[in-house]
Each structure stands twice: as structure tokens, then as C-alpha cells.
Amino acid sequence: MIYIFDGSLEGLLTAVFEWFERKPGYTSLKVDKTYQPDAFTSSFLIVSDRQKSDRVWNGLQKKLGKQWMRRVYCAYLSEKPEAFDSLFHFMSYIFLNPVGAEKNFGNKDVLDISQIATKVEREKHRMEAFIRFQQTSDGFYYCAIDPDFNVLPLIAKHFKDRYADQQWIIYDLKRHYGLFYDLEKVTEITVELGEEKNFKQPASAQLNEKEELYTHLWKDYFKSTNIVSRKNTKLHVKHVPKRYWKYLTEKQLS
Amino acid sequence: MSDRLREKLNILADAAKYDVSCSSSGSNRKNDNKGVGNGHKSGICHTYTEDGRCVSLLKILLTNHCIFDCAYCVSRKSNDIERAAFTVDEVVELTMSFYRRNYIEGLFLSSGIFKNADFTMERLLRVVKKLRLEEKYNGYIHLKTIPGASDELIKEAGLYADRMSINLEMPTESGLKLLAPEKSHTDVIKPLDYVQKQIVQFKEEKKLIKSVPKFVPAGQSTQMVIGATPETDKEIMHTADAFYKNFALRRVYYSGYIPISNDSRMPILGTQPPLLRENRLYQTDWLMRFYGFNVHELLNDANPNLDVDIDPKLSWALRNLQHFPVDINTADYKMILRIPGIGVGSANKIVQARKFGKLYIHQLKNIGISYNRAKHFIRCADSPYQLKDYQATQIKSFILAESQSKYIKTDTQQLILF
Structure with a gap:
């Protein structure tokens, strides 16, 4: 049957x-x-x-x-x-x-x-770790993801508790919906399919003017905290599989 | 201004990286003032460096100016390097903006000693107070206790920090005296002991009065440098064991020495850091904390050093073959935990599952034990009947032949004739 x-x-x-x-x-x-x-x-x-x-x-x-x-x-x-x-x-x-x-x-x-x-x-834990917010010029913290599983319902509470005083959006590109926190509660949001391609990455004009500085500072920090003589790429990739690199600010060139 | 900030961050993050502690676990601080930050019980590693170490905290020194001249330290007085110092506001701004972007789990703040201990401790305290009180920051803070700072300052810092730590640096007093004549283990023990007593006291009070504030909720940790001085593994682990017992430490970290100077008392520049040894020490540490092993079983006068080619658990099993084979379907949990190839998760599953019927090989494999390793030490419902008793050296060579270790491919042990 x-x-x-x-x-x-x-x-x-x-x-x-x-x-x-x-x-x-x-x-x-x-x-x-x-x-x-x-x-x-x-x-x-x-x-x-x-x-x-x-x-x-x-x-x-x-x-x-x-x-x-x-x-x-x-x-x-x-x-x-x-x-x-x-x-x-x-x-x-x-x-x-x-x-x-x-x-x-x-x-x-x-x-x-x-x-x-x-x-x-x-x-779910990886999303809690690898999500990188970018602040837009109107003060929102934004991040787009495409996780292997539908984990948005599981991570909502974590981000709500943690970032209680900032407005944030996490958007799942694969499943075409996202979470929006408006300082009070988390709501589900969807956008028109045609518009979605603009959601991958906010245009640099829309970003907060300080965003670039913090991106650079974070990349600098990531570089300085590495100990070259202990290089172990196998272990590195095991912890941060390559499919997640696209999320990570510190892994982006330029 | 931003260029200078970048420069400072480079210098002071570079100087702080030899402190290996980066855990952000154990804090239950809640975001109850509508601020930013919320403790995560198990901690979160937000990224990993190319050497495979986790990055969960923004790990920086407040300054790398230092009045001490410890041979093993990059920030030592006599070292000719660039010096810098953050202002309190700069550290707060960096922490907050990194935290808000979900780059980090919190702040790890350490410092070189400038002027004197109290002056330095007071600066560290100002940073954490500003974060907690003005910025309503509830994320993780790991703060270094500065040896020699006054009790009042340490106690106040403990009210804001989640974890405090002081590094032992060298596993033995004699090693420390050799490389840092100005320091001694008692400098470390005194504040460790003081903070520990305060933690206990606050906990006792909390039982009676609910409003008692948190005091170092994630406990204390320490770190030892491995391989700079000629200590045996036995000396290192016995020291660690004593510190775990005496000061209820959450963690002892072992940091393989990375040659940073031409000092004749230590390994020369260009020597490979002892990564494998470090790994074996951590394995031993885990066996002591989670697997119910006593340090004397793993390291004693007959075996003062850990095997390089096999892990300490397997090595213990091979030395004590009289305890094996263990019957998976009847042995108690403690003994199952001691079988090479079975970890805490699998052991728990086995103990629960066998109540429903005898376990077979295919079930054990599915549960996730490393069967190729464990098969030499266990019996289960359909274990093949075996007439021959293998010797420890034979079992070792079977396991090594199958293992994926990048270190040693074939067992090169010499034949024992007598």
C-alpha cells in the first residue's frame, strides 16, 4: 500500500x-x-x-x-x-x-x-553561526540564506532573543519566504518572485555608510587571528564546508 | 581615524591569538532588558580560521605594552614589535558593531601589563562595565584576571564577566622560573582560588536570595604552553588534573609552543609546533572529564608520555587487555564508555537500546560506533566466534593498517622476542 x-x-x-x-x-x-x-x-x-x-x-x-x-x-x-x-x-x-x-x-x-x-x-546551529547581517541605510539588518533544510522556524527565537533592539530580516531564497522582526514580534514575509533576485545582496548604495568599514575590520581581524604555522586546511573545510562560504563576510574577496 | 583603528586591530588581535581559549559556552545570561545579546548554552563558533581553530569571540588585547619580559610571549618587553593600545570606547564600539552583525559571540579581553596590575585591571573593568551598563550588552565576555590585581577589582569584574581566566603558562614551577623569572605559580593560584571561593559563595547566597547577581557564570579556565620546556606528558596532565580538582576549572587549554624568538632556552625558530602532541593531550583531557578515566590510569611512571601513533584510549585498552572483550549486551555503562571506538553518544544509545533486545553488529554499526576499531574489544549477539587471542601489538597493527591517520601508515614497532 x-x-x-x-x-x-x-x-x-x-x-x-x-x-x-x-x-x-x-x-x-x-x-x-x-x-x-x-x-x-x-x-x-x-x-x-x-x-x-x-x-x-x-x-x-x-x-x-x-x-x-x-x-x-x-x-x-x-x-x-x-x-x-x-x-x-x-x-x-x-x-x-x-x-x-x-x-x-x-x-x-x-x-x-x-x-x-x-x-x-x-x-540550524550553522545558520545561527554563519548568518552575517548587513546594515542598510534605513537601519535594518539584512541577510539572505538558502539552507539545506527549512530551519527558519527553528532559528526565529534565537535571533529574536538576541537582537531584541534592532530590526532584522532573514530571507530564505530557496523556500521563498523570510522572517522580519519589528522590535516587537517576528512575522513571516514573502516577496514577489520577480523581485526576489534583488534580495540576494543589498546594493552597496543601500548600505549604511559604516558597513564597509566594519566589513574591512572584520576581514582584518579574521586574517590577524590566524596562526600561519598551524595551517590546517582540511580541518578548516571540515568546520566551514565550502557551500557556506558565500554567507561569510570574511571569505569574500575584495 | 578608521585607518588607525584597523592598524590597532591588526596589532592587538595578532598579539592575542596565542591565547587559545575561545569557548563561549556555559553562560545563561538572558536578554531581559530589551538590549542586545543573549547567552547560548553551548556557545556558537561563528567561523574558523585557516588553521582550523574556532572563532567565536573577538579576541584582543587592550594593549600589548608590557612591563614583563617572559621569553615565551610575543609581547615581552625586550621584543622589538609595534605597540598599540585601544581606548575603552574603541573596544566597546568594535564589540557592539561586530556582535550586531552576528560576526561574534562576544568579547575576549586580555591585556599586557602596563604600569601595574591594578591599573591594567581597572582599565579592563571599565570596558566591561561600559558594555554591560551603558550599551545593555548581554553577550559573552571572557575577561583575563590580571595576577596581582586587588581583590576588590577582581570581585567587581566578576559581576560583569561570564568567564575569567589566568594562564599557568608553564606546566611546572621550574619551567616557569626558567623562562619568566619574575613570575611564579602562586601568582596564578591566589586569584584563581579567590574567584573560585567567590563563585561558591555567590551560588550559596543565590539559593537563599533570588536577586543575588550572577558571578562568573561560565567559570574559570587556564592555559599551559606545551613543548617550550622539557616536561613529560605525565607532569602536564597531573598538573591539569590538580587544577581541575582544586579550583573546579571548566577548562584547561594546552597550547603547542610556536617558536617566536631566538632564545636559546627554547626550541629554535622554524621548529614545527607540536600539533599532534597537543591533540593527544586534549584527548587525555576529555577522557578525564567525560569518560571517567583517572589520570593515573592514562599516565604514570611506567608510561610518562602518551603514544604518538594511537590515541590514549586505545593505548589504555591495549595495556589492559584483561578487561576485554566487553559484552555490549551486559556490561555497565562505565565499561562501555571505555571501549575504543565508542563515544558518549553511542554508549548512551547502546544502554537504552539493549533493553529492547540483544544488539547485533549491524545495529551497532548503525548506531554509529567505529566498529572496525571496537570489534577487537567487544562481544555482541552475533560476534564471530574467535579461538585465537591476539596480542596487544597485533591488535594495534590491525587497527593502524586500517586507520586513516595522516601521521603514521604502518606500525614500525619492533618484534618482541622475550
Whole structure:
């Protein structure tokens, strides 16, 4: 049996509900966008239902602690088709077994979820580390990112707590939405697709006049704090993989 | 003005880089005054230098003028280098503007000693006070305690800093006397001890009165220079162990000596820094702090130095083969932690998972243990039956043959005949 859902968290949870309603035996979960019908297995289209998904989520909360609920959420944010499938099996496994079953790291789905969640948390942590704000002439602090996973919901609190007295925008170019903090609360923002290309990098005319000085100071600092005789490029690249260099002020030439 | 600031930053960041501590963890300072900055429990490394070290703090000296002449230090009085000094405002401005752009996690402020200890400490204190009180800055601050500064100044600084540290510099008193005759370990011990007592006292008071302010919430640390003087690894780690125990230090850092002068008492210019040795010392440090090893098990009179070609945990296991093989499905957590190739994360997972049934090799591999290394020391549900008992030297050569170490490819140990 194959269940097809729309890729939303609501749809995923509804799928679990539907499975328990029907008990069709072994079932795998696929996303409608990437689903390829196959000749031998029958499929079932899940219609997202708020009531059903809420019941699953509440039931899950009774079985899992805070840490595991976050892992489930993180695994969902990875947006990977195989993660959705693992989540589907993991949740059924949790509901079918007594409380405490999530400690069974010998189980493939438990281990998968914990490993995917670790990856998402790592990406979240990297965004907290590698985001570099640029101050625009009207006082906003701006940064555009394109993370491997959809981590914006996870980093919002960190940046809100930390930069409580400055207005900032973090925009995800890959997923076409961003976060805007207006000194009170964080809101989600989107821009017209045509305009988005201007969002990669603010034009130098729009930047605060002091921005260039601080960029230079930071690059100078990065250079001076390096100890040449200890050069270890392998370790350097391990910590800062090359795909993140585009974010980093200190890694830009000129 | 900005050119001079850039010049100063270059000089004073360059002089501060030999202090290896860059951790920003352990602070729970909250942004509760709508200011800027919020402590992150595990710290954040915002970038890494090309030598692979983390950059999480803006690490600078207030000045590199110094009245001391310590042979191992670039800022020593007799060294002919450019000198500079920041003003209090410059440090505050740099910190705030870097922090606001998410370049850094906080400030690491150290200084050469100009005039005397109190004068220097007082300047450092002015910087941190201005940051905390005027700029409403709640980010991380790592402040150097200046040996010899008065207790009042140190106590006041502790109210604003997250971590304080003083460097031991040399692992033994005799080493320090050789290179810095004006200094002694007691200069370091006195303030370390004072701050530690204050931390304990503030914590006790906090239990009774909620409004007691934070005092050095991220604790204290120290640093030793390795390889400048001929100490053994045993002497180094026993000193570290004593400091961990006596002063509840959060960290001891080991800094491989990078030749900076032609002084005949130390390795000559151009000598490679002892990076591998430094790495082994850190591994030992971790074994002591997180793996339940006693320093005497790892380094003693029979083994005063760490093996270069294998890590200290493997080396301990090979010396103590009587404890192995360990049965993964029955052994207690402490023993599982001692198996080479299994870390804290995997050990935790193993202990939880085995309650649901015996663990098999494929499960252990999935959990993430380094099986090729661990297989010589463990038994699990489907371990292959093995008649032969291998000797320590054989196991070592098996592991080395498979390992990716860039240092040694083949085991060159000589055959032991008797």
C-alpha cells in the first residue's frame, strides 16, 4: 500500500490517522509532487484534515517527551521524502508500543528520526553561526540564506532573543519566504518572485555608510587571528564546508 | 581615524591569538532588558580560521605594552614589535558593531601589563562595565584576571564577566622560573582560588536570595604552553588534573609552543609546533572529564608520555587487555564508555537500546560506533566466534593498517622476542 500526501505536517499526521483507521498492512508514505505510480501496489490519496491531525499530534504528546516532539518536528522540517516515510513509520511504531518505545535505538525508524533530527539541528546551529547581517541605510539588518533544510522556524527565537533592539530580516531564497522582526514580534514575509533576485545582496548604495568599514575590520581581524604555522586546511573545510562560504563576510574577496 | 583603528586591530588581535581559549559556552545570561545579546548554552563558533581553530569571540588585547619580559610571549618587553593600545570606547564600539552583525559571540579581553596590575585591571573593568551598563550588552565576555590585581577589582569584574581566566603558562614551577623569572605559580593560584571561593559563595547566597547577581557564570579556565620546556606528558596532565580538582576549572587549554624568538632556552625558530602532541593531550583531557578515566590510569611512571601513533584510549585498552572483550549486551555503562571506538553518544544509545533486545553488529554499526576499531574489544549477539587471542601489538597493527591517520601508515614497532 502507498499513501500519498501533500507534504504538509497536517497531511503527514492525517496519514497516520488514516492508517490506524484502515490498518492496510505495510504502507509507505510518498509526497504527491514526486510520486511515481507503480503497477503492483495500490495507492491512497490522503486529504489533510485538521481534526484528524490534531488528534494524532495530541496523542503523540502523551507518548513522547518534549525532546522527542522536537525531533519529530525537526525531521519534518528536513523536507526529505525518506524522512517523511521514516516519520510515518516511527509514529505508527510509537502508537503501537507502550510508552518508552522511542528509546529503542536498535529500531531503524527510531534511529533514522534521531539521526535526521541531528542533521537538521546541525543546520540550524550553522545558520545561527554563519548568518552575517548587513546594515542598510534605513537601519535594518539584512541577510539572505538558502539552507539545506527549512530551519527558519527553528532559528526565529534565537535571533529574536538576541537582537531584541534592532530590526532584522532573514530571507530564505530557496523556500521563498523570510522572517522580519519589528522590535516587537517576528512575522513571516514573502516577496514577489520577480523581485526576489534583488534580495540576494543589498546594493552597496543601500548600505549604511559604516558597513564597509566594519566589513574591512572584520576581514582584518579574521586574517590577524590566524596562526600561519598551524595551517590546517582540511580541518578548516571540515568546520566551514565550502557551500557556506558565500554567507561569510570574511571569505569574500575584495 | 578608521585607518588607525584597523592598524590597532591588526596589532592587538595578532598579539592575542596565542591565547587559545575561545569557548563561549556555559553562560545563561538572558536578554531581559530589551538590549542586545543573549547567552547560548553551548556557545556558537561563528567561523574558523585557516588553521582550523574556532572563532567565536573577538579576541584582543587592550594593549600589548608590557612591563614583563617572559621569553615565551610575543609581547615581552625586550621584543622589538609595534605597540598599540585601544581606548575603552574603541573596544566597546568594535564589540557592539561586530556582535550586531552576528560576526561574534562576544568579547575576549586580555591585556599586557602596563604600569601595574591594578591599573591594567581597572582599565579592563571599565570596558566591561561600559558594555554591560551603558550599551545593555548581554553577550559573552571572557575577561583575563590580571595576577596581582586587588581583590576588590577582581570581585567587581566578576559581576560583569561570564568567564575569567589566568594562564599557568608553564606546566611546572621550574619551567616557569626558567623562562619568566619574575613570575611564579602562586601568582596564578591566589586569584584563581579567590574567584573560585567567590563563585561558591555567590551560588550559596543565590539559593537563599533570588536577586543575588550572577558571578562568573561560565567559570574559570587556564592555559599551559606545551613543548617550550622539557616536561613529560605525565607532569602536564597531573598538573591539569590538580587544577581541575582544586579550583573546579571548566577548562584547561594546552597550547603547542610556536617558536617566536631566538632564545636559546627554547626550541629554535622554524621548529614545527607540536600539533599532534597537543591533540593527544586534549584527548587525555576529555577522557578525564567525560569518560571517567583517572589520570593515573592514562599516565604514570611506567608510561610518562602518551603514544604518538594511537590515541590514549586505545593505548589504555591495549595495556589492559584483561578487561576485554566487553559484552555490549551486559556490561555497565562505565565499561562501555571505555571501549575504543565508542563515544558518549553511542554508549548512551547502546544502554537504552539493549533493553529492547540483544544488539547485533549491524545495529551497532548503525548506531554509529567505529566498529572496525571496537570489534577487537567487544562481544555482541552475533560476534564471530574467535579461538585465537591476539596480542596487544597485533591488535594495534590491525587497527593502524586500517586507520586513516595522516601521521603514521604502518606500525614500525619492533618484534618482541622475550
